[in-house]
Amino acid sequence: MISSIIFVIILAVGVGYFTMNIRKTIRNIKLGKPSHRNDRRSERWRNMTLKAFGQQKMFKRPVPALLHLFAYLGFIIINVEVLEIIFDGIFGTHRVFAPLGKVYDFLIGFFEILAALVIVAVIIFWIRRNVIKLMRFQSPEMKGWPKNDANLILYFEMVLMSAFLFMNAADHKLQLLQYGHYHFDKGIVGGFPVSSHLMALLPDVPHTLELIERGTWWFHIIGILIFLNYLYWSKHLHILFAFPNTFYAKLPPLGMLDNLESVKKEVALMMDPNADPYAAPADDAPEPERFGAKDVFDLQWINLLNAYTCTECGRCTDVCPANQTGKKLSPRKVMMDVRDRLEEVGKNIDKNGKFVDDGKSLLDYMDKEEIWACTTCNACVEECPVENAPLDIIIEVRRYLVMEESAAPSELNMTFTNIENNGAPWQYSQMDRLNWADEE
Amino acid sequence: MSEKIKVRTMAELAAEGKEPEILFWVGCAGSFDDRAKKITRAFTKLLNKANVDFAVLGTEESCTGDPAKRAGNEFLFQMQASMNIEVMNAYNVKKIVTTCPHCYNTFKNEYPDLGGEYEVYHHTELLQSLLDEGRLKVEGGEYKGMNITYHDPCYLGRGNGQYEAPRAVLRQLEIDIKEMKHHKENSTCCGAGGAQMFKEAEPQKEEIFVKRTREALETQPKIIATACAFCNTMITDGIKHYNKEQEVKVLDIAELLVDKIKEE
Numbered sequence: 182m183i184s185s186i187i188f189v190i191i192l193a194v195g196v197g198y199f200t201m202n203i204r205k206t207i208r209n210i211k212l213g214k215p216s217h218r219n220d221r222r223s224e225r226w227r228n229m230t231l232k233a234f235g236q237q238k239m240f241k242r243p244v245p246a247l248l249h250l251f252a253y254l255g256f257i258i259i260n261v262e263v264l265e266i267i268f269d270g271i272f273g274t275h276r277v278f279a280p281l282g283k284v285y286d287f288l289i290g291f292f293e294i295l296a297a298l299v300i301v302a303v304i305i306f307w308i309r310r311n312v313i314k315l316m317r318f319q320s321p322e323m324k325g326w327p328k329n330d331a332n333l334i335l336y337f338e339m340v341l342m343s344a345f346l347f348m349n350a351a352d353h354k355l356q357l358l359q360y361g362h363y364h365f366d367k368g369i370v371g372g373f374p375v376s377s378h379l380m381a382l383l384p385d386v387p388h389t390l391e392l393i394e395r396g397t398w399w400f401h402i403i404g405i406l407i408f409l410n411y412l413y414w415s416k417h418l419h420i421l422f423a424f425p426n427t428f429y430a431k432l433p434p435l436g437m438l439d440n441l442e443s444v445k446k447e448v449a450l451m452m453d454p455n456a457d458p459y460a461a462p463a464d465d466a467p468e469p470e471r472f473g474a475k476d477v478f479d480l481q482w483i484n485l486l487n488a489y490t491c492t493e494c495g496r497c498t499d500v501c502p503a504n505q506t507g508k509k510l511s512p513r514k515v516m517m518d519v520r521d522r523l524e525e526v527g528k529n530i531d532k533n534g535k536f537v538d539d540g541k542s543l544l545d546y547m548d549k550e551e552i553w554a555c556t557t558c559n560a561c562v563e564e565c566p567v568e569n570a571p572l573d574i575i576i577e578v579r580r581y582l583v584m585e586e587s588a589a590p591s592e593l594n595m596t597f598t599n600i601e602n603n604g605a606p607w608q609y610s611q612m613d614r615l616n617w618a619d620e621e
Numbered sequence: 622m623s624e625k626i627k628v629r630t631m632a633e634l635a636a637e638g639k640e641p642e643i644l645f646w647v648g649c650a651g652s653f654d655d656r657a658k659k660i661t662r663a664f665t666k667l668l669n670k671a672n673v674d675f676a677v678l679g680t681e682e683s684c685t686g687d688p689a690k691r692a693g694n695e696f697l698f699q700m701q702a703s704m705n706i707e708v709m710n711a712y713n714v715k716k717i718v719t720t721c722p723h724c725y726n727t728f729k730n731e732y733p734d735l736g737g738e739y740e741v742y743h744h745t746e747l748l749q750s751l752l753d754e755g756r757l758k759v760e761g762g763e764y765k766g767m768n769i770t771y772h773d774p775c776y777l778g779r780g781n782g783q784y785e786a787p788r789a790v791l792r793q794l795e796i797d798i799k800e801m802k803h804h805k806e807n808s809t810c811c812g813a814g815g816a817q818m819f820k821e822a823e824p825q826k827e828e829i830f831v832k833r834t835r836e837a838l839e840t841q842p843k844i845i846a847t848a849c850a851f852c853n854t855m856i857t858d859g860i861k862h863y864n865k866e867q868e869v870k871v872l873d874i875a876e877l878l879v880d881k882i883k884e885e
Contacts, residue, residue: 436780579693
């Protein structure tokens with residue numbers, strides 16, 4: 182009885198605290214400008230099914246894809262087991278789904294195999310990051326917290342899966358000893374293809390075994406709740422956000438950039454021969470919108486959702502031609518910068534009730550050198566397993582730098598002048614446009 | 622290749638009360654860059670050979686605004702777009718073909734929203750359909766067994782999903798393409814896009830075009846085929862970097878095709 186009450190309290194606190202934080206995250210995402218992503222819905226459903234559920238893009242790189250698939254299936258399927266844990270916890274039962282009989286034996290056995298595969302996958306992931314030191318995990322932006330975050334996730338998964346397996350091993354042994362409520366009339370309940378090999382590691386004293394079984398049971402469920410709450414601080418948030426993120430993702434053609442609405446109005450006015458160039462804005466005219474993005478508020482909410490969904494795998498940076506040739510640009514860092522700044526803004530709002538100017542902006546996180554190195558080739562967008570579009574953010578920042586600060590590199594300013602004056606990026610006369618036809 | 626090419630302007634045709642079937646948008650590189658002009662001429666010859674009813678804007682053509690847009694100057698882009706759309710709509714343009722994937726992408730994806738709705742073709746797409754329809758016939762054979770690789774321009778390939786048309790034209794020439802390690806959607810950029818063509822690169826270990834050319838050279842090519850004047854410039858620079866000008870040619874698909882057309 183008391184344990185049921187304690188369980189319910191822990192569960193409520195765990196889920197409640199997570200809900201509170203996720204609501205903050207959603208509030209932060211909504212700080213972005215509108216993004217029109219409700220079109221082409223059947224394509225969007227398809228995209229989510231293939232890319233998030235089906236992990237299609239992961240399979241561009243088969244080895245990590247397979248390992249990730251183990252972890253992903255383990256995560257989704259073992260959650261069925263969590264359901265049983267919750268029932269048992271609330272009602273003080275033991276293995277409440279056991280009456281399912283053979284199905285139950287199969288399920289538990291299946292979970293155990295998945296748990297073992299998760300452990301194998303996670304160990305290999307750890308080796309890739311820390312021993313083999315794969316290039317894309319060694320970039321400058323991966324120092325400090327991002328590195329620790331990645332390893333912490335791996336430790337969490339290792340420990341949680343081990344707890345699950347040892348819990349079953351202890352339970353199995355107690356069933357064999359026909360001890361107390363662990364004894365089922367119909368014999369052994371559950372399939373233990375993996376944990377039966379761990380039994381030898383456990384003592385034979387029933388009382389100690391019970392302690393181990395209970396201990397790992399509580400450890401497992403509390404661990405899961407801690408992990409759930411950890412998501413909020415972690416790149417691991419992708420396990421939830423990958424779904425909406427792929428749904429609202431940029432759909433092909435990738436080459437298309439949106440035409441800025443605020444500029445459309447200005448251009449229409451300039452092209453209108455009847456417009457009065459000296460007209461003062463109406464008194465009730467809204468504050469003119471900023472061109473491009475100086476801060477997270479100027480980005481669309483989809484860019485902000487992208488940033489929270491980014492799992493820092495670095496495939497974007499790996500395929501970025503600018504990064505490959507030693508330039509400072511890293512599309513992954515662009516995503517991380519947006520999230521870092523957005524979280525800073527979020528904390529500001531938590532503290533002050535609303536955002537109070539802190540004299541900072543997204544541009545304090547980025548270097549102009551990064552922004553100008555992009556060739557807009559879309560390799561990063563194509564590569565991203567969760568369908569992020571770092572390029573859209575880079576373009577928004579360029580728009581701000583050019584149209585609000587006139588801070589383009591000088592050669593580009595010359596290019597602009599040429600386009601304005603002679604209709605070509607180079608300084609050739611428009612009158613010579615047809616010379617090619619007479620030359621040989 | 623010394624035959625005189627026939628090219629008329631929209632203004633000339635309009636004066637005669639005519640409208641061509643398709644506008645050939647030449648683009649800045651195709652108009653001014655000496656290397657790219659050869660591509661323009663090759664494609665024009667192909668249009669002539671296939672008896673395509675086309676015209677160019679000539680001195681009325683201007684920048685599409687693509688480099689301005691990708692460099693963040695949305696204002697300049699939209700100004701250019703509005704002016705071009707005004708010109709093209711005045712001539713009642715319905716179809717556009719261009720040898721430049723950047724112009725192609727901009728017309729196809731970004732002009733419609735600003736009032737410029739056209740059927741837009743990249744020259745490799747038009748060439749593929751001219752070959753399919755039998756309006757162009759090739760005398761193949763010469764390239765058979767030769768190592769030829771193809772570099773996907775970002776704005777044709779990843780940007781617009783067009784990987785097939787250029788390859789189909791190459792296959793018509795009996796070319797068995799030796800693909801680079803990174804091709805189609807995984808292709809690597811030549812380094813020119815996003816207005817990089819018009820500025821120096823940021824501090825770096827090497828130029829992007831050198832890296833891409835190195836990958837192309839791994840296929841031991843006699844010819845590197847491209848479908849973009851900017852890619853052509855970049856990879857040609859890469860070939861110079863590796864002192865391979867004697868061994869390796871960088872040619873546009875139109876140039877590969879133009880000499881191999883069966884004269885009727």
